[in-house]
Amino acid sequence: MQSNLVDFIQVLRSHDIRVSPAETLDAVGVTTTLGYADRNLLRDGLAMTLAKTPAEEAIFLQCFDRFFQQDLADFSSEETPEKQDESIDTGQENNATEQSENTSTNQTMALELAAANDPSLKALLQTPLMENLLNNNRHELTLAINAAAQSVDLQKIQMFTQKGQFTRRILDAMGEEQIRDAVIELERAESPTLAVLQRYRDILRQQVRDYVEREYLLHAEGKTQQFMDDILSRTRLNNIEHMYLHKVHELIRKMAKKLASRHSQKRRRLKRGQLNMAKTLRKGIPNDGVMFKTFWRQTKKEKPQILAICDVSGSVAAYSKFLLMFLYSLQDILPKVRSFAFSSHLGEVSTYFDDYPVEKAIELVNWKYGGATDYGSSLIDFSSIALDDINSNTTVIILGDARNNNGDPKLDVLQSIYQRAKQVIWLNPESRRTWGSGDSEMLRYQSACHFSAECNNLKQLERIVDQLLKSTR
């Protein structure tokens, strides 16, 4: 059972619940204290040691039910679905209903009659597999499927495309071949018992399919998810198809959370302020009143602020959206963020983010400021709105492709920002090789930035935001 518990913890890990070895030990402690008799008690107990947030607890409960509910459906009573549910609930007893027992005995009789004239069929009926099927011996059958699954390494299942393959292999390992051959035989002979045998074969296949499905959900769903996330985070943001957008939101939230926990240590760089007389006296007492060490009231360092300027014209809009989403997902730990959007002219859009949820706000911004780009006049707009607020605590992030449609770049405006701000970061979704080609003013703008980077997928975005967080504290 202990190895079972370890398997279960593996499953939890694949579903994004972090379980440390120490917690595994605790879980073992819980199982030995509580025993296995009361399922609900065990579930509550394990939930307390393994799941650490309400969200994790929900995942845990789901996994627990899937993992420890390994009994097969009662197939002899398929005609009475309610009864079937009931018998699943009550557990592993073979409480087939009387009625279905009758039908199944009738069918068994028919098969046995046919077998009397056919030695190969008779041999088949005596195999343990067929006996279990005929007698509706679900417990034995579950064990058989488990054993077969183990022999074909079902736990290594990774992708949903492997489901069929594994089902086939398990069936082979259980000796389903014999039934298949017998069915073909009966077909050739046009025997009346064909339907009966076919039914048993289908039941078996269904059971194994269900079993594989369940195992897939347990072992591979998490892995597939991770695989998808990995691919998405490396895809160029404007190539991500619409149907995956909600996934990207989720992914950004996840990344933001990771960054948040990495950087959530409180801002502790403090400035020395007034003398703290009380503390200095108190700490001096052990030294007979001599104040060796002085203590100072500390004043918190002025909060840094971030100004994000985003190009929302058609070519770059997708990237701006994700940058904004990232910045606002990090609001708890990031210093104050103000955002500006521009294409032909520029305006502050921070209020949208205060009033609406992030996704909605981004839509509004795109709708209001979309159009042809003019970096020159947008920079002038920006400096008239915010130049006075820029000081040595300010980080300015500009996201855009720097394609100015051959207008005046107004480099001097960016230079004045550069001189005032703590840092100016330019993120360009275009690849570095194309910077400066055609109407791109990137090389010129780059001269007035502390840092410029290519930024077109989530991985790069995450790295940049990570750096940003480091530099702002």
Place this chain on the structure above:
Amino acid sequence: MHTQHFPQLESVELIEQGFESFGYICSRKIATAVFLAFQLRKPILIEGPPGVGKTELAKTTALLLDTPLIRLQCYEGLDEAKALYEWKYGKQLLYTQVLKEKLGDLLQGATGLAESVAKLHQFGDIFYSEEFLEPRPLLKAMQQTNGAILLIDEVDKSDYEFESLLLEILSDYQISIPEIGTIKARTTPMVFLTSNNTRDISDALKRRCLHLYIPFPTVELEERIIRSRVPNVNEQLRHQLVEFVHSLRELDLKKAPAISETIDWARSLVLLYANELEEDLVRSTLNVLLKYEEDIETTDNELRSLLNTR
């Protein structure tokens, strides 16, 4: 370090019954948590909305076991001098003054500085011994001989640094004092930590605890709670008021009414000799349940539909 034996905590059912005898009606899950915490010697981290009985659980456990409850209320800026221990500076100072004269007697016969210092060394660090230690809640809990309940309340209000301070106590039940060494708990106390989730507790702390989330109770459970806490409410009113509170919790409120508010409300209704919920009565007593003006206004508008659904 030895562990106290409590027959009251033998099984989950016994705990449930024991709690009930002290008027604390709990779900099976809560009883399981207490059982496991005692059996495995692990602290419980209790989370949940305010007013669902997180602190009450620790208090009731103390009553049930008849052990002292030592409570540490966390707040921003709480440090080890207030949570762990402090030296009794006044006493140290006084003693040095008093003992100054004795010093001459002690050093009699010593010739030369080296010899005097050697003689002084024989006395050890008497001023930094346990007699001069002022125990604060955490240390006090370690010193109890017959077991204790240590309640670290609202741990999410404290600073990150304080959490790290707790780690040693929670996993090994010991405290390290630089001048003395390590002080181990005489008997392991049962530790309850509560959190209102104003910020995330660090993984290191969570890992050392059993995690218990107490949600708002079900209608059935809450009725039992009211029956035990306010016995003189008649059955019909009890059912009505619990149903009403439950429907309130589904509204979009700034602060949903918790169990403690339901109990207060039931008491006020008893004082007003109410037999059933009437609109006017509810309206005039709504401020017992809801603590924000906006919430009262929101509810006021929907009061009729809320009351008519039953």
